[in-house]
Amino acid sequence: MSDFAPQNVAVAPEEKFREFLATRGKRLTQEREIIVREIFSDHEHFDVDEIVARLDKPQDGRRVSRATVYRTIAQLEEAGLIRKVARANDREVYEHDYGYPQHDHFICAKCNSLTEFRNEEISAILERVALELGFRMSGHRLEAHGICATCAKPPARRHHKLDMI
Amino acid sequence: MSDFAPQNVAVAPEEKFREFLATRGKRLTQEREIIVREIFSDHEHFDVDEIVARLDKPQDGRRVSRATVYRTIAQLEEAGLIRKVARANDREVYEHDYGYPQHDHFICAKCNSLTEFRNEEISAILERVALELGFRMSGHRLEAHGICATCAKPPARRHHKLDMI
DNA sequence: ATGAGTGCAAAAAGTTTGCACCGCT
């Protein structure tokens, strides 16, 4: 889904998380480590339910509960390792916010797919507007809605296939 | 909250809604009319619960149920009269999407206030990116997060007040 | 021992829905 190359990834997410937790007098437990590893095992977008499902069968002899997944994801967000990018199927969709450049998404109303795109101009504009408004901006979330290229022309494609049979 | 002037408002929202409903073989009932009027009685952002609360005491001798508010708001969204702009307090926040120019919002993490701002460049950029991606864009939702000007300096203000007492 | 952390189940909170009754056309 993402065609961006990782950057600034000097330290593994687990370590980054451990550092964050330490500043709060908390520990990187086995459960938390399992969750972080699962989340950073690929660069796909994800939602809580997906992670819970993936961790339903024991990893390293441990099964992580839904409650812990919720609690840990909230902390990963605070730590700045992940962020909410959109809302689909009534669920928050998250993505990595560590080692990847800022970007935004197109969301297809038909297939629900998220397509990332990167544009520095938008961030620059927001910085400028924030300054004007005296707003101390910490980040943004931009979803463009519509129909993706693939879903936009399925009838034509089907027609073509039929013609060839 | 909004300092934008209405535009393109040739027909009242009620009429616009009636037309929309008609195309689907549905009627503008008294309940629906009450809801639309309530929603368009001002230009503030709103969420479902607020509208339900405002309509809890009978209007024109009728009390509108929560279920009907949900059903009607969904239809108003389909009709393009309102749109979701953000999510605050775990609720969808709506605003008028009829007769008002496209704009985006800054959301204060402290006081939850929405500050509107308008910037044509952003829409233009999105149009351009959409074209590149072959995405058929219908609209976008952009939330900038951070701390608003008012909340950014409350300690100083409090201090000032105490000094004067 | 002590405090953080977890699982479980119950509880919230927001939203949807089945159903019987109501009312407009």
Next chain:
DNA sequence: AGCGGTGCAAACTTTTTGCACTCAT
């Protein structure tokens, strides 16, 4: 009469929380 619409309450979904138990230091 007929079909759309409504209110109510129950159901559902996602997320949070109270509590007793566990684990690491």
